[in-house]
Amino acid sequence: MTTAAPGRHRLVARLGVLGGGLGLVAGVIQASVGSRIPEWTGNKADPVPLGLLTIALSLLAIVMALWQRRSGPATAARGAAALALLVPGLLCFTTVGRLWFLPAALLLPAAAMAVDDWRGTAAAVGRNWSRCLLAALGAIELLMAAGATPLLMIVASVGGLALITAAWLPGPSRPTLVGLLVVGTVPFAVLAWTAIVPVLLLVVTAGIAAPLIPRSGPGESVVGHGDLLGVR
């Protein structure tokens, strides 16, 4: 980290909070009056859930923008903060249409500036790639939740968050990790098996997460165990 980094981190925080704040406003507009101003909100069929999703992602961006100031120079932490700014910055173009232009103009530079060490970040991502994939599966489940009936929306939302938690929870025990994976996939697959993809999600998750599960007794940390395929 260079001596200029703290100042840059403060700027990232300001951009992230401002962009996330505007994103919150965009989400509220989409959820409340989105159908009345379709030319601004992307003419969405389901403005309410998309508005709520925008609000959630904007909150995530704000929280991570503030958190990165205190997270120190750890490369993985800064990479995670950048990702938490980047994902809403890009994804919400599809949720609130033109209303996202301004938030994105703030969040995307913030995401780029959040990274101190690009090479180190790339290496950290490579070392944690299976966790990234597991988190991506959680995000996919959240996407499916956004277009589901109320019961399935609840089940898939809980499942998606469980998978993301399983991917990044520091040192979970074997029962905790297995529990999160089961909650993250099985109920959704059972309730929505005719949709095919929930079952595929279960199978792919099992294949990717299996090497992450500690082989010894409860209480042992995931950190320190093998990455994908048990090889590091």
Next chain:
Amino acid sequence: MPRSVLTADPVPPTLPPADPSAVSGPHQPVSRRSIIRALGLGAATVLVAGTGLLGYRVYDTAVLKPGSGAAYDPWQQWREDLGPLGAVAAAILAANPHNTQPWIFAVAVTTIDVYADPTRTIGTIDPFLREQHVGLGCALENLVLACRARSLEPDVELLPDPRDETWVARLTLVPSAATADDRYEAIGSRHTDRGPYDTREVLQEDLAQLVDTAELTGADVHWVTRPTDVAAMGELLVDAAAAVIADEDQSRDGFAWFRGSDDEVQLNADGLTLDAQGLSPLLLSAAKLLPASSRSAGDAFWVDQTRDVHTKTAKAYGVIVVAGPDDRAVQLTAGRLLQRIHLTATSRGISLQHMNQITERIDREQVTGAPASFGPRFAEFLPPEVAPLVTFRVGYPTQAVRPSPRRALAAVIA
């Protein structure tokens, strides 16, 4: 104490990796382990990316909430308004060609006027607008039933102004006692069932009970029930479907009303959808997950379904026959009869699917000057001196039937 993966780097980037196989530098030999690891990561990434694409299709085509959203709300709201506007809310749930919903209503205190929307046609599939007017007749029947249920007795005048071809009917409303009718109760659950029908026969007496021609003159129904005739009629329907898709204009005009994504369905609230094709839940999901259907693929699917499902499981066919198929009033009356049959069938647990490809080909051959091939073949099934207007199959359902999208009331009120 476990370390957080977010706050600490297991391997500082400035130091050599703990395991040399994790990063292969220019001076390190590529080990078997690193190759296996790279292959595993690559395969896993491809799998996750594929799952992501399919997950997006699940979202985009509403696999997890078929038949829901604003485009389907009219099926839930048609009883809410107890006045003439509520009667129109029931009318827009009527059967109509390709779900074009070719109607406009003008509602006043004591009258409801029904107009044809000249912009909502199926082009070369219905060159003489016969099906359109049959669909308007279906809406008229719902309107009459819904008025009576709302204590309003309608006096129906067809084609009130010969100078205005789009003005198809005026209902003059007089307060009266509300009448209960099973057909009215069936309005919200009447859907075209394009799925397979089960093996139970529909008895002749059951078919006869579907027909009520009271107040309707000029239209009747002819049933095709003998197994040999049903089989032959099935062949004719398959041939007609094949002829429709082989006709570039008819194929294009039909596909124009297909709504492939949920966004399209919700935006247009009309047309043909995968949800209404009578597929099993698993097959419906698979169809939605595949890339959006091309016209040729959609055409081939329709012919296959006609051959392998629709005609194969049909227990009987009904044909609405009339003496003057070009008479607009007769077409409207035929539509009212068709809607009555469908509503009665629904209330008795009998499924019905409209199958008009034979008459569509008869009209097309007439327009293009092609030799008449379908007309003579169809005539073999029908009594003399009458012409076929619309055709349908009946049977008992094997699965729940999904609704088709409907435009909101505000979109059809003048």
